[in-house]
Amino acid sequence: MIKKEMIAMLLAGGQGSRLGVLTSKVAKPAVSFGGKYRIIDFPLSNCINSGIDTVGVLTQYQPLRLNTHIGIGIPWDLDRNFGGVTVLPPYEKSTNSEWYTGTANAIYQNLDYMESYHPDYVLILSGDHIYKMDYEVMLDFHQKKGADVTIAVMPVPMEEAGRFGIMITDGDHRITEFEEKPAHPRSNLASMGIYIFNWKTLKEALIAMADQPALDFGKHVIPYCHEKGSPLYAYEFTGYWKDVGTLSSYWEANMELIDLVPEFNLYEEYWKIYTKSEILPPQYVSDSSAVERCIIGEGSDIYGEVYNSVIGCGVTIGKGSVVRDSIIMNQTSIGEGCEVNKAIIAENVSVGDHVRLGIGEEVPNETAPHIYDQGLVTIGEKSVIPEGVSVGRNTVIFGETEKKDYPDSYLAGGKSLIKAGE
Amino acid sequence: MGALSHSRAVCAMPVAGSYRGIDFTLSNMSNSHIQKVAVFTQYNARSLNEHLSSSKWWDFGRKQGGLYVFTPAVTAENSNWYRGTADAIWQNLSFLKSSHEPYVVIASGDCVYKLDFNAVLEYHIEKKADITVVCRDMEPQIGVERYGTVRLDEDNRIEEFEEKPLYAKTRTISCGIYVIRRRQLIEMIEKCAEEDRYDFVRDILVRYKELKRIYGYKITDYWRNIASVEDYYNTNMDFLKPEVRDYFFKQYPDIYSKVDDLPPAKYNVGAKIKNSLISSGCIVNGVVENSVIFKKSYIGNNCVIKNSIVLNDVYIGDNTHIENCIVESRGTIQAGSRYVGEDGIKVVVEKNARYVI
Numbered sequence: 001m002i003k004k005e006m007i008a009m010l011l012a013g014g015q016g017s018r019l020g021v022l023t024s025k026v027a028k029p030a031v032s033f034g035g036k037y038r039i040i041d042f043p044l045s046n047c048i049n050s051g052i053d054t055v056g057v058l059t060q061y062q063p064l065r066l067n068t069h070i071g072i073g074i075p076w077d078l079d080r081n082f083g084g085v086t087v088l089p090p091y092e093k094s095t096n097s098e099w100y101t102g103t104a105n106a107i108y109q110n111l112d113y114m115e116s117y118h119p120d121y122v123l124i125l126s127g128d129h130i131y132k133m134d135y136e137v138m139l140d141f142h143q144k145k146g147a148d149v150t151i152a153v154m155p156v157p158m159e160e161a162g163r164f165g166i167m168i169t170d171g172d173h174r175i176t177e178f179e180e181k182p183a184h185p186r187s188n189l190a191s192m193g194i195y196i197f198n199w200k201t202l203k204e205a206l207i208a209m210a211d212q213p214a215l216d217f218g219k220h221v222i223p224y225c226h227e228k229g230s231p232l233y234a235y236e237f238t239g240y241w242k243d244v245g246t247l248s249s250y251w252e253a254n255m256e257l258i259d260l261v262p263e264f265n266l267y268e269e270y271w272k273i274y275t276k277s278e279i280l281p282p283q284y285v286s287d288s289s290a291v292e293r294c295i296i297g298e299g300s301d302i303y304g305e306v307y308n309s310v311i312g313c314g315v316t317i318g319k320g321s322v323v324r325d326s327i328i329m330n331q332t333s334i335g336e337g338c339e340v341n342k343a344i345i346a347e348n349v350s351v352g353d354h355v356r357l358g359i360g361e362e363v364p365n366e367t368a369p370h371i372y373d374q375g376l377v378t379i380g381e382k383s384v385i386p387e388g389v390s391v392g393r394n395t396v397i398f399g400e401t402e403k404k405d406y407p408d409s410y411l412a413g414g415k416s417l418i419k420a421g422e
Numbered sequence: 423m424g425a426l427s428h429s430r431a432v433c434a435m436p437v438a439g440s441y442r443g444i445d446f447t448l449s450n451m452s453n454s455h456i457q458k459v460a461v462f463t464q465y466n467a468r469s470l471n472e473h474l475s476s477s478k479w480w481d482f483g484r485k486q487g488g489l490y491v492f493t494p495a496v497t498a499e500n501s502n503w504y505r506g507t508a509d510a511i512w513q514n515l516s517f518l519k520s521s522h523e524p525y526v527v528i529a530s531g532d533c534v535y536k537l538d539f540n541a542v543l544e545y546h547i548e549k550k551a552d553i554t555v556v557c558r559d560m561e562p563q564i565g566v567e568r569y570g571t572v573r574l575d576e577d578n579r580i581e582e583f584e585e586k587p588l589y590a591k592t593r594t595i596s597c598g599i600y601v602i603r604r605r606q607l608i609e610m611i612e613k614c615a616e617e618d619r620y621d622f623v624r625d626i627l628v629r630y631k632e633l634k635r636i637y638g639y640k641i642t643d644y645w646r647n648i649a650s651v652e653d654y655y656n657t658n659m660d661f662l663k664p665e666v667r668d669y670f671f672k673q674y675p676d677i678y679s680k681v682d683d684l685p686p687a688k689y690n691v692g693a694k695i696k697n698s699l700i701s702s703g704c705i706v707n708g709v710v711e712n713s714v715i716f717k718k719s720y721i722g723n724n725c726v727i728k729n730s731i732v733l734n735d736v737y738i739g740d741n742t743h744i745e746n747c748i749v750e751s752r753g754t755i756q757a758g759s760r761y762v763g764e765d766g767i768k769v770v771v772e773k774n775a776r777y778v779i
Binding site: 036258260266273277285290295313 | 438439440441478662667670671677678679681683685686687688689690691692693694695696697698699700701702703705714715716
């Protein structure tokens with residue numbers, strides 16, 4: 001019999017629409033982060049570092065990049081004879097075939113997968129947070145408290161508590177009440193979307209709630225368990241944890257990596273973050289360049305100046321170009337004599353010579369002011385920017401653009417230029 | 423089938439920032455669809471064994487074939503070290519005998535090059551050769567006296583073969599890469615062993631050159647041996663040239679190496695880099711010019727590194743000046759040190775206690 005004490009189920013099917021064009025063609029967990037990583041590398045590395053060697057990854061939205069990235073799990077040492085990583089897409093059944101309609105519904109549709117490992121505990125994770133966490137310590141807490149369900153929580157500033165699911169606990173960390181995005185929060189312990197369930201509790205709850213449309217952990221399963229009187233506990237986590245759900249938080253989290261000693265340190269020997277490394281050669285920095293306060297991935301060729309930026313692998317930055325406060329992802333090339341200010345440029349983008357990005361006044365974005373804000377220029381993957389154009393702030397460009405798309409060679413602040421279909 | 427003879431620790435020497443010497447030959451074999459590779463090693467094999475921890479990096483972990491590492495072993499008949507290249511093969515002859523592949527490629531792991539062994543094999547068959555030796559005309563600035571030099575006739579058959587001549591009569595050298603039929607190799611190796619001869623070059627190539635059809639296959643692309651300090655230094659420095667980087671890093675096929683799971687390189691305030699290669703996992707706070715910095719090195723504040731090679735996992739304390747040096751792996755250089763290679767390259771081995779990082 002195959003037996004695993006705890007297995008992990010990693011929810012990676014969401015679109016992450018607040019990341020705008022970055023997630024037009026890829027699921028949020030597959031978006032690049034910190035130069036060479038992808039967001040899903042963080043929970044996957046946490047799993048293997050915590051001794052969890054069986055991980056089901058639930059995919060649905062645009063899974064291609066995610067599938068190629070995960071493969072058979074070699075980079076995370078998750079290629080196992082028993083267990084390892086398994087990608088779980090929605091599948092057709094003899095009756096009731098459906099997409100994953102909610103977080104808990106996705107888990108419900110994979111009861112057989114979990115059953116086959118005869119687990120005592122199931123860890124539910126989401127694939128869109130940046131953090132290092134030892135799930136084994138959380139399991140110890142779960143066992144010591146005799147909990148049926150343990151929810152990882154994080155103290156947040158009181159004024160921000162209204163954006164989260166808030167847990168109200170007694171002195172023993174037992175959850176007495178919870179509120180979803182309360183207007184007047186009574187506690188500042190925010191749910192991190194990380195749960196440990198006793199397998200029996202989870203299975204019973206999912207089967208009992210199976211007919212609930214859009215079955216969700218926070219909205220349905222946790223309240224169900226609470227009403228039944230199961231002991232629910234809150235595990236308080238105080239380390240670095242960052243939700244990178246919006247462009248501005250994504251940008252900030254990247255920029256934090258370049259601090260002298262960052263709070264989230266990738267350079268510690270302990271608790272390594274693993275990823276699929278496709279490019280091996282070292283990076284080349286030429287005679288004409290300057291690099292300061294930045295991190296740069298393998299195989300990049302830097303001929304220009306880079307300040308305060310996070311540069312991915314295989315990136316080329318042409319002579320005379322100046323890049324500041326920006327994120328440039330894998331395999332993108334920036335021409336010569338460009339000026340790049342506070343931009344997020346996705347993978348495989350080609351920027352022509354003498355292009356100026358992020359200039360002029362800040363004007364709110366005309367189509368999606370809440371997504372494209374903070375003065376960022378966002379460019380989707382495989383976009384082409386013709387030479388000699390200028391682009392204002394709070395703008396978004398996606399697709400192969402030509403000179404005629406830029407009246408007077410200028411895309412004014414707040415404009416959206418989307419040619420690839422969102 | 424391929425076999426790497428005469429491996430030394432040189433094979434495990436880091437090259438070009440993120441590779442090891444042996445990666446080039448192993449990648450060439452993998453890219454030539456050679457599936458069964460045996461590595462012979464005896465001299466200080468630990469770091470090589472660590473590097474060869476898994477065959478998956480070069481995609482040799484297939485059901486057919488695989489990556490084999492042969493170190494000398496004590497048996498009832500034999501308790502010798504490998505006494506030469508031919509002896510290394512002889513001591514593992516059962517492996518050759520039990521294989522079914524018709525041809526063997528013999529290559530050394532201390533050369534930096536790209537080569538399609540299938541092209542050499544096709545040539546070998548076309549010439550009806552018994553042994554094909556890969557040869558190259560070396561550039562005038564490179565001394566050929568430490569190589570085997572050859573002279574070819576109009577048909578490229580080897581007329582003359584001199585091992586490490588004091589005075590070289592030609593500038594054509596043997597690259598130490600051979601193609602030979604497996605049964606032919608077994609026969610020659612057994613003959614050699616009977617006569618207590620142990621060296622593939624002296625006892626087979628040189629002695630048999632009139633009896634057997636030994637042909638030269640000329641290559642013209644980049645090829646360098648890294649077995650001397652000077653060549654090792656120059657080969658690494660060659661990677662600062664755009665055409666060399668383009669040839670190895672951008673053009674098909676790729677060179678593979680073991681993946682180390684290191685974060686991207688980080689440049690803090692005060693970093694100033696000119697014409698240098700920097701590998702992943704490095705943290706740079708100082709000045710680096712015309713240098714190759716290998717993986718996971720730390721360069722402190724106000725340091726100046728010029729025309730130097732800093733190998734893996736070196737910690738360089740603040741205010742250090744290093745010029746014309748090769749800094750050995752895992753070294754720890756105290757703050758305020760000064761190392762300058764005055765005439766020639768200085769090899770710096772510093773194993774001070776490391777308190778930081």
